[in-house]
Amino acid sequence: MAQFDLPLDQLVAYRPARDEQPDFDAFWERTLAEQDAAHPLEHGMERVETGLTEIVTHDVTFTGFGGQPIKAWFHRPASADGDLGVVVEYIGYQGGRGLAHEHTLLAQAGYATLVMDNRGQGSGHQVGHTGDAHVGGPHAAGFLTQGIEDPDAYYYRRLFVDAVRAVDVARALPGVDPTRVVVSGGSQGGAITLAAAALSAARGVALRGAIIDVPFLTHVRRCTEITDAFPYGEIVQHLFAHRDHVEQTFRTVSYFDGLNFAPRIDVPALFSVGLRDEVCPPSAVYAAYNHLGSTDKDIKVYAYNGHEGGGPFQLAEHLAFVHRVMA
Template structure:
């Protein structure tokens, strides 16, 4: 796919102009307050690895729903280790531990949060979503889209915030940073905006940012799910975007104060560069962005993982 979005000079200045809801902060304060206490179970798990200790984790997510995850720690640790909490891309689940060895091989802890209701597109998951409601097109972006209280991402964002509480309960977890790719990058921005106790956020080609812009400039999935829903429910599109405004990663980025280290791909038809820059330019903490001029949604691929490791070393020194 060619470079289809704004020129790089304009991307660096791009600001998303859609106003956020007046009660945005109240909505999220209420959402996070109206939850049961976080409970977590760390069950030792034999992953067949000799250099990594693994736990099968279950913690209390949104509404008391059980959410799964993997915790991986270096077997040769002498005490608590700094840990990366990773959120996953659209359609992905936690998979199996052998798929998540890069960060723990670099000496960090690694918590991989499963994604409720997903985990059947490209990596397996083990967590359901018992609260799905309302007419929706295939996928997750339009589930409950007419009411912020019922919207799918209200549940997933809350899970992501509570995952940090869960992993911090382990005796051998020290400081925490958050990271992820695409949907996972958006979740890391959400957590950075809603918490003040994380060391940094490393979002790769983040999704769920500048919804109106994303749906206007790309025909690719998953933004096309919203377009398809609005084309069928053609008298309700304004209500749909009013809901989405509570879940825009740009708004959370504007509340984040920890270090943010982004990546963007200029040929990305899934998360258009202007949507990534909308979040980056709104981000309030110290920040940097790595640009991949000739890449699509894979972004920097393994180079982004190496970049994350370098950032974690800087954060945790």
């Protein structure tokens, strides 16, 4: 795919107006308060054998949105002493937490890691182990339009509450320093990271940093206008049929758009962008980056890559970033 979005000199200055509802903060304050009152956070953990001699892994289950149990892997270096910094990892679209031996790079580097499962997903690029008990209403195939007619019913309301609770669980696990937490994810995981960082801050949880690679669900309306790629194509399919629901659809999405979480994030941040990315167009990534509330931020640009972004090159950047902010 050739570069199709704005040229780089325009991307670095691209800071579009945000479509934010006046009750954005009140919506999320109410959402989290309702869940806390109705479904207090609990968690349990059970050690599992992975065959990795230098990593200790536990299968964690915690209370998510609606009281539903959410699965996660908790990795910790076997030889570590004392309380460690922890990275909470969120997974991309259609993926789950994977098998127990996956996602261990940061544990190899000396950090604890909590890898959250995606409710209802996990039949795509990685295995998942968590269902979603709240699916309903007409929607296109996939997750992006589930419940999209009402912010309270939208799929990502449930997933983002799970993500905030994953941060709370990570801080409470044994062998973790609750003052040293980083959130991380790519694509859909990047969208979840933006939400988790902003909403955790609103709850008074001070994070050490956020890693946001090629984020999805950001500057959504523009993305549906400039790319035919999926998952944004799910919204196009939905509106092809529901032609009278355009404004209501984008009103719902505005409560979940990374562009509106970005100004509420004031921690060190590492982004990445692929300038040939059709799935998460570069202008959407830069829009979130340029609206970020933090001045301690960096974006790694991969001019000849698409949605895979920097791949192993970006993982090396992750290591450097986590070493810096956890120090």
